[in-house]
Each structure stands twice: as structure tokens, then as C-alpha cells.
Amino acid sequence: MGDPRTLFDLTGRVACVTGASSGLGRRAAVALAAAGAQVVGVARRLEALEDLSAEIGDNCAAVAADVANRDGIAALQAAVSARFGAPDIIVHAAGVNTRQAADDVTAEGWDQTIALNLTAPFFLSQAFVPAMREKGWGRIVNFASLQTTRAFPGGIAYGATKAGIAQLTRAMAEAWSPDGITANAIGPGLFPTELTQAVFSDPDRAARNAAQTCAGRNGALQDLDGPLLFLCSEASSYVTGQVLMVDGGFTAK
Numbered sequence: 183m184g185d186p187r188t189l190f191d192l193t194g195r196v197a198c199v200t201g202a203s204s205g206l207g208r209r210a211a212v213a214l215a216a217a218g219a220q221v222v223g224v225a226r227r228l229e230a231l232e233d234l235s236a237e238i239g240d241n242c243a244a245v246a247a248d249v250a251n252r253d254g255i256a257a258l259q260a261a262v263s264a265r266f267g268a269p270d271i272i273v274h275a276a277g278v279n280t281r282q283a284a285d286d287v288t289a290e291g292w293d294q295t296i297a298l299n300l301t302a303p304f305f306l307s308q309a310f311v312p313a314m315r316e317k318g319w320g321r322i323v324n325f326a327s328l329q330t331t332r333a334f335p336g337g338i339a340y341g342a343t344k345a346g347i348a349q350l351t352r353a354m355a356e357a358w359s360p361d362g363i364t365a366n367a368i369g370p371g372l373f374p375t376e377l378t379q380a381v382f383s384d385p386d387r388a389a390r391n392a393a394q395t396c397a398g399r400n401g402a403l404q405d406l407d408g409p410l411l412f413l414c415s416e417a418s419s420y421v422t423g424q425v426l427m428v429d430g431g432f433t434a435k
């Protein structure tokens with residue numbers, strides 16, 4: 183057996199994190215860099231990405247792009263690979279929740295949600311897989327949700343994409359794991375980010391959510407570090423096609 187202390191070491195790995203300008207993606211970029219990876223953060227807001235780069239230092243590069251633009255995938259792939267080479271790890275944290283009630287869902291809201299939450303993780307992964315396959319090693323981490331298996335008010339489009347992410351993850355594993363590439367998803371409970379501002383600005387609603395967990399509290403950003411590093415490192419080499427719920431036991435009750 184190798185040294186268990188090196189199982190989570192990402193020295194020499196290159197990671198691409200979408201949604202790195204905010205919330206869980208930003209936290210993921212910081213955690214991956216702390217574990218030794220060189221990190222490329224992707225999002226639309228360049229200033230927020232530059233702030234992330236300033237915090238991490240030389241091991242971080244910023245690429246401003248709209249990952250929902252399918253026509254831009256080839257250019258994005260080139261831009262992401264320019265600084266440190268092709269990524270070994272891709273974390274798809276960019277996401278949107280329009281919170282439109284079923285009767286009020288617009289075509290625009292629906293299309294935007296599908297394009298960003300479901301289509302982008304697939305086509306961006308597809309673009310990076312050939313380089314991972316060549317190395318015989320790769321890690322794909324998608325973002326699922328409580329809404330992968332639970333219906334929430336105003337979540338019909340979002341929930342459909344997050345249920346889709348679970349199956350996309352299994353299908354990615356079926357397609358790519360023979361080449362040493364694992365595909366898994368993290369399913370966060372409720373964490374305080376821009377995405378969940380509407381929930382956390384209502385203390386009663388946030389408390390109701392916390393009460394539904396086994397742990398009795400909502401998530402803190404650092405709760406995701408261990409599960410993320412597990413799924414991005416050697417530690418999870420025989421784990422693929424799985425959704426790892428990091429929800430304080432919300433879905434266990």
C-alpha cells in the first residue's frame with residue numbers, strides 16, 4: 183500500500199473549475215490549489231476570477247467565458263489549456279436556478295437552465311476527455327443537488343437538470359471510466375452562496391431546511407472540501423458513476 187497521506191495530494195495535476203467566481207466553485211478552486219493542483223478558474227466575471235487568482239497565487243489562471251455557449255467550447259478548451267496544459271480534473275460548478283414556478287417558466291429560463299446546468303458539463307467534459315484518455319487518468323466532478331431526488335417549489339427546470347446530472351454522471355462513467363477517467367457528482371445540501379441568497383435571507387426558511395437534515399444545520403463551505411478532494415484524487419480511483427450527497431443527511435431522513 184502506498185502512503186495514505188499522499189492519496190489526496192494533487193501535486194502535478196491541473197484542474198479546471200467552472201463557476202469559480204463565486205460560491206462552491208470558488209471554494210473548490212481554493213481547496214484544489216491547497217492540495218497542490220494548478221487551477222484554471224472559469225466564469226463570466228473576470229474581476230471576481232482575478233480576485234481568486236490573487237488569493238491563490240501563481241498556481242491559478244483565470245479564463246472569462248460563458249460556458250453555456252456551445253459554439254465557444256473549442257475556444258474555451260484552448261484557453262483553459264494555455265497556461266498549465268490540458269486539465270486532469272474538471273469540476274463543473276457553474277450553475278443557475280431561475281426559481282420560476284411551474285406555471286411561470288419561460289422558454290428563455292428553461293433553455294438557460296438546461297444549457298448551463300446540463301449541456302455545458304457534457305460538452306466541456308467531451309472536449310477534455312481525449313487528453314485525459316491519453317494520460318490514462320482523469321477526474322470529472324459534476325454538481326447534483328437535493329433537487330436531484332426531491333421536488334422544491336420553483337425548482338422544476340433546475341430539478342430536471344439536477345436529476346439529469348445524476349444520469350449524465352453514470353453515463354459518463356460508462357463511457358469513459360475504462361480509460362482511467364472517473365465521473366462522479368457531489369450533491370450539496372443547502373450552502374450559503376449567491377445562488378441560495380433567497381433562502382438564507384429568510385431565516386425561517388433556512389431554519390426549516392436545517393431542521394430537515396440529520397446534522398441539524400445547513401452546510402458551511404468547508405464541508406465540501408473533503409468530499410471534493412476525495413473525488414478529484416487518487417483516493418477515489420475505483421469510485422465512479424456515483425452521486426455523493428454532502429447534505430448533513432437531508433436525503434437520509
Ligand SMILES: NC(=O)c1ccc[n+]([C@@H]2O[C@H](COP(=O)([O-])OP(=O)(O)OC[C@H]3O[C@@H](n4cnc5c(N)ncnc54)[C@H](OP(=O)(O)O)[C@@H]3O)[C@@H](O)[C@H]2O)c1
Pocket residue numbers: 200201202203204205206207224225226227228230247248249250274275276277278298325326327328369370371372373374375376377378
Ligand atoms: N449553494 C447550494 O446550496 C447548492 C446546493 C446544491 C447544488 N448547488 C450547485 O452547486 C453549483 C455551484 O452553485 P453555487 O451555490 O456556488 O452558486 P453561485 O454562487 O451562484 O455560483 C454560480 C457560478 O456559476 C457561474 N456561472 C453562471 N452562469 C455562467 C455561465 N453562463 N458561464 C460561466 N459561468 C457561469 C457564476 O459566475 P459568473 O456569474 O461570473 O459567470 C458563478 O461563479 C451549482 O451547480 C449549483 O446548482 C449549490
